[in-house]
Amino acid sequence: MHELILKLMRVLFYLMCFSLATTMFGQEVYMNIKEANENPNMVVSLNLNCEEDNCLNTLKNISVFSNLKELKLTSFSGKKVLNISSIQNLEKLTIENSPSINLKDLFKQLENNFNFKELAFNNNQLNDIPKSIKKITTLKTLRIENNPNLELDKIINNIKEVDFLRHLYLGNNGINSMPAQIQDLTNLVTLDLKGNVLTSIGDELNGLLNLENLMLEGNVFEDFFGDINSVELPNLLSLVIDEELSKEEMEKLKNKFEGAKIINLSANPLDNEILPEDTLIDEKVIPDSLVEKEDKVFTYGELTIEKDKVKIFSQAYLHYPKIFKLNMFSEMDKLLFEERFLDTTYANVNKIQYNRDRKIYKRTYENIRLEKFKGDKNEIWFNFKRDQGYGTYLLKNNPEMNAFMGMQWVYVGNLSKKEFKQSFFKLKPEKWYKFGKYKHWTDFRITYNNEEQLFTMILKDLEGFKEIKAYPKFSSRGIEEAQKTYVSRYSNYVRSLDTRKKRFEKSMLRDKSIQHKAVKKNDEKKWDSFQKHFMSEKERELTREEWLAYYDEVIANEKKAMGNASASVENIERSLIMDNYEEGFYVLNNRNRTQETDSIESLTIRALFQDSDSNMLAIKNVLIIEPETKRYRKIKGSLGIEVIRMYLESHQNYILLAQVRNDDVGYVSLDEFRNIKFSKNRSHKFTLSKVSSKIATVGMIRKQLTFYVTS
Numbered sequence: 001m002h003e004l005i006l007k008l009m010r011v012l013f014y015l016m017c018f019s020l021a022t023t024m025f026g027q028e029v030y031m032n033i034k035e036a037n038e039n040p041n042m043v044v045s046l047n048l049n050c051e052e053d054n055c056l057n058t059l060k061n062i063s064v065f066s067n068l069k070e071l072k073l074t075s076f077s078g079k080k081v082l083n084i085s086s087i088q089n090l091e092k093l094t095i096e097n098s099p100s101i102n103l104k105d106l107f108k109q110l111e112n113n114f115n116f117k118e119l120a121f122n123n124n125q126l127n128d129i130p131k132s133i134k135k136i137t138t139l140k141t142l143r144i145e146n147n148p149n150l151e152l153d154k155i156i157n158n159i160k161e162v163d164f165l166r167h168l169y170l171g172n173n174g175i176n177s178m179p180a181q182i183q184d185l186t187n188l189v190t191l192d193l194k195g196n197v198l199t200s201i202g203d204e205l206n207g208l209l210n211l212e213n214l215m216l217e218g219n220v221f222e223d224f225f226g227d228i229n230s231v232e233l234p235n236l237l238s239l240v241i242d243e244e245l246s247k248e249e250m251e252k253l254k255n256k257f258e259g260a261k262i263i264n265l266s267a268n269p270l271d272n273e274i275l276p277e278d279t280l281i282d283e284k285v286i287p288d289s290l291v292e293k294e295d296k297v298f299t300y301g302e303l304t305i306e307k308d309k310v311k312i313f314s315q316a317y318l319h320y321p322k323i324f325k326l327n328m329f330s331e332m333d334k335l336l337f338e339e340r341f342l343d344t345t346y347a348n349v350n351k352i353q354y355n356r357d358r359k360i361y362k363r364t365y366e367n368i369r370l371e372k373f374k375g376d377k378n379e380i381w382f383n384f385k386r387d388q389g390y391g392t393y394l395l396k397n398n399p400e401m402n403a404f405m406g407m408q409w410v411y412v413g414n415l416s417k418k419e420f421k422q423s424f425f426k427l428k429p430e431k432w433y434k435f436g437k438y439k440h441w442t443d444f445r446i447t448y449n450n451e452e453q454l455f456t457m458i459l460k461d462l463e464g465f466k467e468i469k470a471y472p473k474f475s476s477r478g479i480e481e482a483q484k485t486y487v488s489r490y491s492n493y494v495r496s497l498d499t500r501k502k503r504f505e506k507s508m509l510r511d512k513s514i515q516h517k518a519v520k521k522n523d524e525k526k527w528d529s530f531q532k533h534f535m536s537e538k539e540r541e542l543t544r545e546e547w548l549a550y551y552d553e554v555i556a557n558e559k560k561a562m563g564n565a566s567a568s569v570e571n572i573e574r575s576l577i578m579d580n581y582e583e584g585f586y587v588l589n590n591r592n593r594t595q596e597t598d599s600i601e602s603l604t605i606r607a608l609f610q611d612s613d614s615n616m617l618a619i620k621n622v623l624i625i626e627p628e629t630k631r632y633r634k635i636k637g638s639l640g641i642e643v644i645r646m647y648l649e650s651h652q653n654y655i656l657l658a659q660v661r662n663d664d665v666g667y668v669s670l671d672e673f674r675n676i677k678f679s680k681n682r683s684h685k686f687t688l689s690k691v692s693s694k695i696a697t698v699g700m701i702r703k704q705l706t707f708y709v710t711s
Helices: 002-025 033-038 055-060 103-110 131-135 152-159 180-184 224-228 247-256 316-323 337-342 390-397 399-404 417-425 479-483 486-534 544-556 558-563 569-578 670-674 698-704
Strands: 028-030 043-049 070-074 092-096 118-122 141-145 167-169 190-192 213-215 238-241 261-264 297-300 303-306 370-372 381-384 408-411 443-449 454-460 465-473 602-610 619-626 631-636 644-649 655-660 665-668 683-687 689-691
Touching: 103 131, 131 152, 152 180, 224 247, 247 261, 316 486, 316 544, 337 486, 370 417, 390 399, 399 486, 417 465, 443 486, 465 479, 465 486, 544 558, 558 569, 558 698, 569 619, 569 631, 569 655, 569 698, 619 644, 631 644, 655 670, 665 698
Parallel strands: 028 043, 043 070, 070 092, 092 118, 118 141, 141 167, 167 190, 190 213, 213 238, 238 261, 602 683
Antiparallel strands: 297 303, 370 381, 381 408, 408 465, 443 454, 454 465, 602 644, 619 631, 619 655, 655 665, 665 689
8 A cells, every 4th residue: 555655646746747847848939930829828939030020910919929038029120019018928128120110119018017127229220219218117137239329328318217227238339438427327237338449438437336247348448457447346246358458457457356257358368378389299209317228228117128129018009190190180270360351261250161062152251231321412422231230240240340430431433323333332233134233242441541531441352352442421510520530530440450350369379279278188088098998008107208209119110029029919910911911811612713723622610729738728819821822811719618610721721820818829830730631520629839928929929930020
């Protein structure tokens, strides 16, 4: 009865676990709206790309996803996001590449959702957000990223009354100064300002008494260390930067923000572990203290080897070159930042990869596009395209363009509007009935001539480079006002580009260090395994340098070394191979017999082995050797007394070498084999002359059996 109760309890426990697992893990993230509609109650996260999905229809019926917690809306062209208010479990909403959305309506729909926590706007061309955001009283996290025309002072004024706001992310918005109003956000715990064009930062942050996490990497500070000294953040726990600071400055920074973790992305965490470029992991260095030279005698640890008597202690030396192949890891790309720009086989800093047919998918690498901008009818106005995902790529890979935020470019040159369009905007269609393709670029640089107050834009694609002479201009202000900013904007551009260059080249150095470390660790593991599986006990006592010195001597004198090696079957087989013996015999059968070979009989011998005292022997391996034809065959035995089948020819004379279970070697010489008379049933018990492999050498055995080691 007691056992029955226990069984029932187990069944109930398993059922409860299954039910809990279904509840906890049955819900999924759906990228495909069709699949999501089939299981609406299981959907907790939904990504809608309105270029592919029918977003309007999905939003009309969004209430069917009763457990939806996260919604991402990409490339939505409408103004109103319908029925968001019906998703009462929604915690996070991300709006991406959707500049036309009516934010006031959106905030109104969210204000009565008491589960809502996080709102994100990515690449929506935002300048400001409505003050009504304060009505979303439960909002804790706000992300506004990749919006180059952002007016931060207005944003702060409108979000300062969001009482529960704790985390503010403002990355890649082209912010060039920090407004004093930032101090009004007294409840902030996290402030992310990475990827902007801040040139200075100071006491405007001092009002953020609760700030714990501050991210400042990717900016263009002129005197970061001087600025940060005026910042007082008593509760700071982590600071992320990418500045060129000395060890002394880093120590001062750590002392200033005591208890905070300072992460400097420009510093190399492996500075003390970088290996020199020409270091080889397998370098064979023999220290003088390990090698004593006296006449022709070398000492490696406890192995003393005369040069004429160099000895092989195992076949580890044969496995060494296979296991420790050179170039285990491919060589790292060593081209530097500007070299990659000048090489058309690179897109930005990435090497272009071709498929098997030497073709590439261009849109993988050509991600920069120019577009026409409405300006003076007599001029050609243009700018870098920023919607439909282009802006995200541009700000991520070419953040130096933030220096020209809020300005459009005006072409200076002799091209007509049509010619300019076909050269830089849209290619001429191959056939009249086809649409022209948009022109894309892999990278660009900008130079400035202060005398002419003109900029040169150097555009790069897979075929080469093209140049555009142009000047930047505000769309609603005079040229004089724009020209006043040229020097400072170009300085910011150069500084930001230089920061990206330093970051890239430090990343290269870091990757190189990591690779060297990984190679070294992998090499050490291989060496331990190599010692364990292939070396003799005496070899394992040597250091690596000692063993490699011994290896060099063996390779230089392999035949002599093999002649001095212990007489194991493996060593004898290796000596045969070195003397150009071939494995396998030419077996006669009905197809290849001739009149000359008719008298030759093929024998299948069922063999057992004994010693000179008629004691039966367990044989591990047998070598059958034909010295006349320089051929041999190896046959596996067993660890017990079992019959071993051997295939021989009646006209040939053989030498038999057998490895006994205790690794001693037994043999039947040529003369002994000639005198053997096989019975009709082809069974035979071979009597072996036995020698200890610890005493006998390969050279001794071969000399004894008259098939000498050739020099």
